Amino acid sequence: MVAKTYAQREKENKARMAKLNGGNQSYGCKGRQESTKPVAVPYNFVRLPKQVIPAEFWKSDSSKNVTDLYKQHVLTNGRNSGYIDIDILTQTPLFIGGNVVKKKENGEEYQEFFGGNDNPIIPGSSLKSMIKQVLKIVTASGFKAYNSESGVGDFEDRRLFYREVGKSSSEYRRIMVKDTFGKKRSETKALAGFLIKTNNHKFYIINAKFDVLEYEEFPDLESKKDRAGVDWENDYVNIHTGSMSSKRSFVRIFKPNDFSINQVKISDKIIENYEYDYKYNRVVANKNAIDLLEIGKQCVGKTDDAAQKFTGRSDVTYVVPCFYIAKDGEVQHFGHGRFYRIPYNKSIGDHLPKELESQNGIVDLTESILGRSRDWAGRVSFSEAHLCNKPEWCECSKPQPLMDPKPTSFQFYLNQNSKTDKCENWNNEGATIRGYKLYWHQSKDKAKSWKRSSNKASDKLSKYIQPIDSGMNFKSRIYFDNLSDIELGALLLTLNLDRLYTAEDKNKSISYKLGKGKSIGLGSIKLNSSLYILDRAKRYRTLFNNDMWQLGESDISKDTFINAFLKYRDDILWKNVSNYDEMRKELLTMMNWNIANGEEPVAHSGKAMTMMPIDHWDEAMTMMPVGDKRFRKRIKLDSPESFIEKWSK
Numbered sequence: 001m002v003a004k005t006y007a008q009r010e011k012e013n014k015a016r017m018a019k020l021n022g023g024n025q026s027y028g029c030k031g032r033q034e035s036t037k038p039v040a041v042p043y044n045f046v047r048l049p050k051q052v053i054p055a056e057f058w059k060s061d062s063s064k065n066v067t068d069l070y071k072q073h074v075l076t077n078g079r080n081s082g083y084i085d086i087d088i089l090t091q092t093p094l095f096i097g098g099n100v101v102k103k104k105e106n107g108e109e110y111q112e113f114f115g116g117n118d119n120p121i122i123p124g125s126s127l128k129s130m131i132k133q134v135l136k137i138v139t140a141s142g143f144k145a146y147n148s149e150s151g152v153g154d155f156e157d158r159r160l161f162y163r164e165v166g167k168s169s170s171e172y173r174r175i176m177v178k179d180t181f182g183k184k185r186s187e188t189k190a191l192a193g194f195l196i197k198t199n200n201h202k203f204y205i206i207n208a209k210f211d212v213l214e215y216e217e218f219p220d221l222e223s224k225k226d227r228a229g230v231d232w233e234n235d236y237v238n239i240h241t242g243s244m245s246s247k248r249s250f251v252r253i254f255k256p257n258d259f260s261i262n263q264v265k266i267s268d269k270i271i272e273n274y275e276y277d278y279k280y281n282r283v284v285a286n287k288n289a290i291d292l293l294e295i296g297k298q299c300v301g302k303t304d305d306a307a308q309k310f311t312g313r314s315d316v317t318y319v320v321p322c323f324y325i326a327k328d329g330e331v332q333h334f335g336h337g338r339f340y341r342i343p344y345n346k347s348i349g350d351h352l353p354k355e356l357e358s359q360n361g362i363v364d365l366t367e368s369i370l371g372r373s374r375d376w377a378g379r380v381s382f383s384e385a386h387l388c389n390k391p392e393w394c395e396c397s398k399p400q401p402l403m404d405p406k407p408t409s410f411q412f413y414l415n416q417n418s419k420t421d422k423c424e425n426w427n428n429e430g431a432t433i434r435g436y437k438l439y440w441h442q443s444k445d446k447a448k449s450w451k452r453s454s455n456k457a458s459d460k461l462s463k464y465i466q467p468i469d470s471g472m473n474f475k476s477r478i479y480f481d482n483l484s485d486i487e488l489g490a491l492l493l494t495l496n497l498d499r500l501y502t503a504e505d506k507n508k509s510i511s512y513k514l515g516k517g518k519s520i521g522l523g524s525i526k527l528n529s530s531l532y533i534l535d536r537a538k539r540y541r542t543l544f545n546n547d548m549w550q551l552g553e554s555d556i557s558k559d560t561f562i563n564a565f566l567k568y569r570d571d572i573l574w575k576n577v578s579n580y581d582e583m584r585k586e587l588l589t590m591m592n593w594n595i596a597n598g599e600e601p602v603a604h605s606g607k608a609m610t611m612m613p614i615d616h617w618d619e620a621m622t623m624m625p626v627g628d629k630r631f632r633k634r635i636k637l638d639s640p641e642s643f644i645e646k647w648s649k
Contacts, residue, residue: 038646039635041412042442042519042621045434046586049140051576052359053569055368056486066363067375078482082533084495088122088385088474089526091593092447093394093467096122096515103464110464120391122474124382130514132370135494137436137587140573140580141364143356145349152373157349160408160426161277161341171427176339188338190323192253195292195334196311197318203266205324205331210253221250228290228336230300230321237321241337251338253321259311266331273343274334281406282341290336292320344426348407351414353432369487379483380491385476396466397451400520412637423634438590439518441511443597444470446618447521467522489565492558495529497591499562500584511593519623524593531558589640620647
């Protein structure tokens, strides 16, 4: 069979999708049923466990301190020390970010590969992050909120922000839009004011009057309607929200006579929520998004002397106009325009499955092996991976935009019922987090098309990079000290996922994802490992042999240790073995290299073990643009197996 080129597949995909769009399939949310193609995203999720596998020493009813239990466990069972040699083969181009320098040719920024082009290195921290995520899945470990003090966690427990002005029945309109009884123009429930920060780092909003004005009445302002911004005048400010060429109006907020009255407090939590949304959601969707809190380059406020002059207060260090809603004397949320983004009622952590949340106090195997915050350090260390052959580099270029949807895309990040058209969102009680986010492997041809083709002005915001090419070999070493048989087995299984295969998995070939640009096909790697156990008794019995240091090491089989973990897993999970099996299937599916690069056009194993070709995988991996109707209509993301099945049709 002659392999099709990327261009050939793209042409066929377009013809196929044109045909599909004329069909009768619907994948939309309630009230949005119409024919459309399946969601195209380069990632999916592995579900969370229902039951956490505890560390061997964990006892919920013990009177001993958990650290003492850990020490006793290591002294009693920690008999395995040694190292694992890792061979890494790049299957698609790989980029690990290093120093940022200026390109000599045009002065634009260029990010080097870590270690530089003369000595490319994969840092141990990158390998650890990659392996840790898989280890957590393999060992059914806990899923916990990020702790700023320890720097450890699986997710940020924040309230996400949203805006849905167009949906007449939405929760957003209930909160933000007045009932205008048939009037064409929507009116906001939000109040206008000026947000100030004082020299003791407290935030307040001073209420102010505002008016909605037409651009046609102010010809000199017509040029500003397409871009968000603020015009500062002595007695007022003009608020431009931009984004739409058809926009007809702007808002004028009038300067209060006295900035010491009508003062409404803003809590630190409200400020933190805004900062998080700006950094991780708002500015990602729109690089020109207005910054109200001196976070980025689009800050529109006045600082220091200018702030004091405008407000007439010597204790003010910052001032900016805004809209806000208050309740019981405190600001609930605020934003730039009349219809700004508001936070959901519930945080991300509120959507952790209750059965899993109740187990978050358990010390799991990942914590036992890799360390638990300040209680104890890990017993595994990851060395740098160094290149074995002469480096071959891809062309130096800017990458395609890395435009993955963020958690605000609840139709992707929350579990959705496939049997109903209704979408669960972050306000819904009982809606649960999808799980661990992993990136699909992409075809070699598509991965080589990682370079940005346009020369838009916005491209200047990205950096030049030069990935190392596919076919490069790196070597690394993982050292472990005082691991039990079960702990070592869990680590080895993470590096040898083929040991999880069943008869259904015979067409799978496991590869990992590493580095930057995973969403555009970069970073697919193959791992091979060899285990070496140090025999300390032998080492110290014969310090020297023929004038050479006697290491007492031996390359041995991994099976004994892997089987020890598997038995421990099964003994713990006998009630929830089906849930673990579904996790296993999703993990192996997500890491299956053959979906995109099999000898045949590939491989989907359904319930009846039927094989279906996936000729359209490249299109399935092409991120939908923000304006795509599948985004607007909140088309749900299917589970990994269902995703493959729909793109197989």
